[in-house]
Amino acid sequence: MSILEGNMVIAQGGGPTAVINQSLVGAVLEATRYPQIKQIYGALHGVRGLRDGTLVDLRATTHANLEAIAQTPSAALLSTRDKPDAAYCQKLFEQMKARDIRYFFYIGGNDSSETVKIIGEYAQQAAYEMRVVHIPKTIDNDLTVTDHTPGFGSAARFVAQAFAGANLDNRALPGVYLAVIMGRSAGFLTAASALARRYPDDGPHLIYVPEKQFVVDSFLQDVRRVYDQHGRCIIALSEGVWSELDSKGKPKPMIVSIFEQQGQEVPRDSFGHPRLGGGALADTLVSLITEKLQLKRVRGDTFGYLQRSFVGCVSEVDQREAREVGQKAVQFACGLGQSGSVCMRRIGNYVVEYFLETDISKIGGKVRHMPDEWINNAHNDVTPAFLEYARPLIGQIPAFEQLQATPIS
Amino acid sequence: MSILEGNMVIAQGGGPTAVINQSLVGAVLEATRYPQIKQIYGALHGVRGLRDGTLVDLRATTHANLEAIAQTPSAALLSTRDKPDAAYCQKLFEQMKARDIRYFFYIGGNDSSETVKIIGEYAQQAAYEMRVVHIPKTIDNDLTVTDHTPGFGSAARFVAQAFAGANLDNRALPGVYLAVIMGRSAGFLTAASALARRYPDDGPHLIYVPEKQFVVDSFLQDVRRVYDQHGRCIIALSEGVWSELDSKGKPKPMIVSIFEQQGQEVPRDSFGHPRLGGGALADTLVSLITEKLQLKRVRGDTFGYLQRSFVGCVSEVDQREAREVGQKAVQFACGLGQSGSVCMRRIGNYVVEYFLETDISKIGGKVRHMPDEWINNAHNDVTPAFLEYARPLIGQIPAFEQLQATPIS
Numbered sequence: 001m002s003i004l005e006g007n008m009v010i011a012q013g014g015g016p017t018a019v020i021n022q023s024l025v026g027a028v029l030e031a032t033r034y035p036q037i038k039q040i041y042g043a044l045h046g047v048r049g050l051r052d053g054t055l056v057d058l059r060a061t062t063h064a065n066l067e068a069i070a071q072t073p074s075a076a077l078l079s080t081r082d083k084p085d086a087a088y089c090q091k092l093f094e095q096m097k098a099r100d101i102r103y104f105f106y107i108g109g110n111d112s113s114e115t116v117k118i119i120g121e122y123a124q125q126a127a128y129e130m131r132v133v134h135i136p137k138t139i140d141n142d143l144t145v146t147d148h149t150p151g152f153g154s155a156a157r158f159v160a161q162a163f164a165g166a167n168l169d170n171r172a173l174p175g176v177y178l179a180v181i182m183g184r185s186a187g188f189l190t191a192a193s194a195l196a197r198r199y200p201d202d203g204p205h206l207i208y209v210p211e212k213q214f215v216v217d218s219f220l221q222d223v224r225r226v227y228d229q230h231g232r233c234i235i236a237l238s239e240g241v242w243s244e245l246d247s248k249g250k251p252k253p254m255i256v257s258i259f260e261q262q263g264q265e266v267p268r269d270s271f272g273h274p275r276l277g278g279g280a281l282a283d284t285l286v287s288l289i290t291e292k293l294q295l296k297r298v299r300g301d302t303f304g305y306l307q308r309s310f311v312g313c314v315s316e317v318d319q320r321e322a323r324e325v326g327q328k329a330v331q332f333a334c335g336l337g338q339s340g341s342v343c344m345r346r347i348g349n350y351v352v353e354y355f356l357e358t359d360i361s362k363i364g365g366k367v368r369h370m371p372d373e374w375i376n377n378a379h380n381d382v383t384p385a386f387l388e389y390a391r392p393l394i395g396q397i398p399a400f401e402q403l404q405a406t407p408i409s
Numbered sequence: 410m411s412i413l414e415g416n417m418v419i420a421q422g423g424g425p426t427a428v429i430n431q432s433l434v435g436a437v438l439e440a441t442r443y444p445q446i447k448q449i450y451g452a453l454h455g456v457r458g459l460r461d462g463t464l465v466d467l468r469a470t471t472h473a474n475l476e477a478i479a480q481t482p483s484a485a486l487l488s489t490r491d492k493p494d495a496a497y498c499q500k501l502f503e504q505m506k507a508r509d510i511r512y513f514f515y516i517g518g519n520d521s522s523e524t525v526k527i528i529g530e531y532a533q534q535a536a537y538e539m540r541v542v543h544i545p546k547t548i549d550n551d552l553t554v555t556d557h558t559p560g561f562g563s564a565a566r567f568v569a570q571a572f573a574g575a576n577l578d579n580r581a582l583p584g585v586y587l588a589v590i591m592g593r594s595a596g597f598l599t600a601a602s603a604l605a606r607r608y609p610d611d612g613p614h615l616i617y618v619p620e621k622q623f624v625v626d627s628f629l630q631d632v633r634r635v636y637d638q639h640g641r642c643i644i645a646l647s648e649g650v651w652s653e654l655d656s657k658g659k660p661k662p663m664i665v666s667i668f669e670q671q672g673q674e675v676p677r678d679s680f681g682h683p684r685l686g687g688g689a690l691a692d693t694l695v696s697l698i699t700e701k702l703q704l705k706r707v708r709g710d711t712f713g714y715l716q717r718s719f720v721g722c723v724s725e726v727d728q729r730e731a732r733e734v735g736q737k738a739v740q741f742a743c744g745l746g747q748s749g750s751v752c753m754r755r756i757g758n759y760v761v762e763y764f765l766e767t768d769i770s771k772i773g774g775k776v777r778h779m780p781d782e783w784i785n786n787a788h789n790d791v792t793p794a795f796l797e798y799a800r801p802l803i804g805q806i807p808a809f810e811q812l813q814a815t816p817i818s
Contacts, residue, residue, distance in 0.1 A: 071810075161719060280688065282688060398720050401474065408464040
């Protein structure tokens with residue numbers, strides 16, 4: 001194999017995570033070990049920076065700044081939601097040719113892996129020799145092939161710590177508490193709320209993921225049963241839960257149904273997806289529980305952006321793996337001359353190894369869902385198998401304890 | 410002075426904080442050093458546990474469990490919102506007399522300090538000799554006399570870390586981001602969002618507290634100006650912001666105005682105060698900015714319960730002071746035979762000393778507000794004087810850095 005010489009560019013796409021810069025720094029430092037890589041460019045705002053030529057020189061960045069960046073959440077190279085079409089790709093390749101870019105690394109989730117696929121195909125058609133590697137990240141954990149995705153462990157830890165606290169709060173001042181977690185169609189992050197349970201009466205007592213239909217009547221019965229048992233009830237549910245299908249037979253997010261019932265237009269993002277953020281889902285369910293079950297002290301939160309970018313809540317396991325996928329991406333491209341998507345395979349408890357999925361069409365634009373074995377039969381909790389899967393990923397969360405004291409007669 | 414012998418009871422009231430158990434453990438361990446204190450009782454669910462005789466024996470709790478509790482957020486003895494009236498007080502005193510309780514310690518905020526005042530007055534009328542001490546805690550920092558309150562530093566740190574992350578997220582994917590922070594009539598916690606700023610372009614760029622009228626038109630002009638300058642805008646505002654007065658000439662929380670405009674009844678808590686939680690305030694302002702300013706990517710979060718009970722975000726300064734106010738409470742009561750409220754006075758940068766305010770009517774039921782010198786003239790930010798005041802209280806927050814890289818021409 002002849003060694004491909006040239007410049008490299010790296011960029012970050014999609015929603016930020018707490019450890020996305022670990023992958024950036026891992027790749028940049030690893031690249032300095034390969035003499036065939038001349039310039040190390042960073043493109044600002046993802047592929048848009050490559051298209052527009054807004055690049056920075058990452059060889060000129062100090063080691064100290066890189067290591068500080070690695071500890072900083074959210075994309076240091078800034079991000080984008082752009083998905084290149086043919087015209088966009090043409091502009092990208094004008095830049096790549098003009099700047100002799102032969103290595104392209106893109107840190108991102110589903111959309112970004114699709115971008116990597118498109119760029120790889122375009123390069124092949126154009127007979128432009130280059131290595132194109134997708135470095136995985138997403139808090140949603142919804143990439144196929146890989147055991148899990150960097151970024152998930154830290155977001156899952158945030159959710160677990162938030163529920164650990166909410167549970168303690170709710171024990172002290174009992175009532176119903178529900179929180180809406182990010183997750184349009186995959187429930188992994190919502191499921192991570194279960195990792196906060198330690199004592200038998202700890203919440204969340206009910207967990208609803210978008211992999212299963214959310215039946216409002218069953219939900220209310222569940223809440224009533226838990227409340228009667230514990231004198232309180234804590235609920236985790238995904239922003240993407242749905243109780244009916246749309247005209248095309250696809251799950252219609254409950255937030256869309258709520259907006260429709262109020263006669264309002266549902267806000268949409270630049271891809272035309274309905275925006276699932278905002279407090280309406282939590283507020284509506286709070287009203288429903290208050291009215292239908294006649295309960296007092298019913299409260300709802302929507303975790304929102306906190307769960308993906310909070311400074312100071314990182315899984316040490318996630319941090320290390322995010323670093324390593326960046327390093328391995330460069331090794332696969334430069335050491336082995338391969339293109340594809342870096343994946344993790346679990347080979348022990350808990351040990352992973354890294355491999356490259358060279359058929360990126362298995363990942364690009366695909367969505368992984370919670371398997372049935374990880375959701376209980378009543379569709380209102382996770383199974384022990386999920387806990388076993390997820391526990392190593394969040395690292396060591398702070399301990400919390402109940403008071404052990406003898407009652408006075 | 411003759412030494413008052415008898416049993417002691419300690420309890421926790423009001424909303425939990427991250428360090429409220431430090432005060433509990435500080436008081437309990439300190440009490441074991443005073444031979445005049447026989448039994449050390451904990452009352453479950455605040456004064457309600459004392460009224461109902463649901464007490465636990467805290468001398469039988471292990472040191473290890475106590476130290477684990479100290480690290481655990483939210484009231485380990487559980488909490489209450491009860492405010493005793495005369496009949497309630499009579500029941501409390503039946504218990505106190507029956508159990509020879511001569512020392513009463515109550516860890517809480519404004520309402521709890523009022524409870525302490527009521528109990529002290531009742532004891533005096535009944536000529537029942539006892540020491541009654543209020544141990545301060547509240548995330549709102551709105552107790553009078555004391556320099557600041559235990560619990561505020563950790564909640565302020567949560568808010569600062571949340572905004573540090575939201576700012577990084579918003580740099581990567583620019584737009585408008587606003588977050589609603591707890592605070593009915595005092596803006597200290599919202600103001601703490603400013604502690605997250607490090608670089609000149611860091612948000613929050615705008616901060617609105619309930620001490621000043623929230624003028625919607627000025628707000629929209631502020632957002633437009635910041636957006637035009639930075640290409641993005643981050644806003645912190647208190648849940649208690651108000652733009653109009655009610656029929657009694659008192660500030661009407663904006664959330665109440667919003668509910669009224671929608672023809673809905675505003676939910677109220679057991680004191681009859683309107684409930685300020687839920688996502689309606691953030692959602693309404695997001696719609697307003699989107700429509701009036703024609704901006705894209707406008708997002709809003711409501712931090713909700715996370716800010717007062719998140720596991721794993723504690724100020725080390727706050728932790729230590731919460732411990733000490735508990736210890737000092739017992740020293741004032743047992744060593745000096747005094748009753749009152751434990752307060753802090755700042756005597757250095759940064760050093761505090763503790764003293765007892767024996768006239769609890771100066772504190773009970775009173776509310777402290779942000780002084781004018783800590784709010785800028787435009788009423789949309791805090792002043793450097795506030796930052797100087799608040800910075801030592803949150804401890805050392807995790808560092809975050811921007812990438813330093815040379816642009817490629």
